[in-house]
Amino acid sequence: MENVVRVQTDDIGRMDPNELEKQIIEVKKSGRVPLMVMASAGTTVLGTFDQLDLISDICKKHNVWMHTDVSDSFTGIIRNWDYPPLSNSVAWNFHKWSAVPIQCSAFVVNQKGLMEKCNATSAEYLFQPDKFYDTSYDIGDKTIQCGRRVDVLKLWLMWKARGDKGLGEVVDRSFENAGYLLKKLKTTEGFKLVYPEFQCTNISFWYIPPRLRGKPETPEWWAEIGKVAPKIKERMMMSGSCMIQYQPLSSKGFVNFFRVIVENPALWTC
Structure with a gap:
């Protein structure tokens, strides 16, 4: 917590981009490295959306990783993956709004292979490289959970049943209500x-x-x-x-x- 820097928000709870840049500059002046900015697309209490485009510009300017916590099933994720992408990574909780049973969340990064580089241990008792089949299908070492239950199966089944249109309608109906x-x-x-x-x-x-x-x-x-x-x-x-x-x-x-x-x-x- 000593390394977390709070950024002032505006009247509706959005991160103030000007204050963000001031904090990044102050951190650099102190000799520390600003590692990551945590943005939100739907805050927990007030449900407000940070100004992601402005925050993204600041992060790119200062070479800081931008992470976004997304609560919107589609709008938030699409805004984050416009090209060039707004965020370097996104936390997407499908069980919060996509009608997927608890627990089902995804951590998505815009650099292919990054999770494997950070997480893989190449345990020889699990992931032998000299098997008779293509070992690129051994995905356990590329994930955080490895041998635990496959929570993504719930999402795959839901998406297969409803499709993009059906999941979008879930969000639309929520806004109507x-x-x-x-x-x-x-x-x-x-x-x-x-x-x-x-x-x-x-x-x-x-x-x-x-x-x-x-x-x-x-x-x-x-x-x-x-x-x-x-x-x-x-x-x-x-x-x-x-x-x-x-x-x-x-x-x-x-x-x-x-x-x-x-x-x-x-x-x-x-």
Whole structure:
């Protein structure tokens, strides 16, 4: 953690490219080597997308590896692999949005053979080079997991069944449903959105109980609002009616708010 440099974000949680370059320059001046910039295409809490094209330009300018954590099934990955590619590597979690059962994630790099060079141990009891067949098919030494279960099989079956179009429709439907939820929150009394629009399908909001509606939003008022989400979640869990995540976001000064991530392709807007 001592070697992790935080970069300031803007009002909606995106990495500030100007601040990023300032930090890279400061690191170089201190005699250290800036190794990697971690960008996000759909942040965990707010679901915001970093300005990948601007970050990529800065990384290429300073010869820094750019890694992107992608939550979007197709849009994010395509943006990262435009030619020339924006990112050097991408973490792609299929179980988060592509309707693939947990756990199924991919780490993709834009240099062929890089994973093998970094990971291979050439264990002679497993990967003998003098077998009677083409040993390039012995892929265990080219992967991180080697002899563990083949999680990619789940992805292959899902992709084979749905195709590019089908997986794209999963994402499209998620955005439609997220838009519907956002509209309902905007038009229903007692709800306050963390942000009025969304980039990913993360919809974050506060519920304002009747006793606090129309009151000045003082620090005391916000302290009371911060108690609401935990109490509502407790009641929902005790009754077994629903399960919704909540959390504060201290970096932005936000007290506890509900966070709904819409991704179930079986849901339809009414």
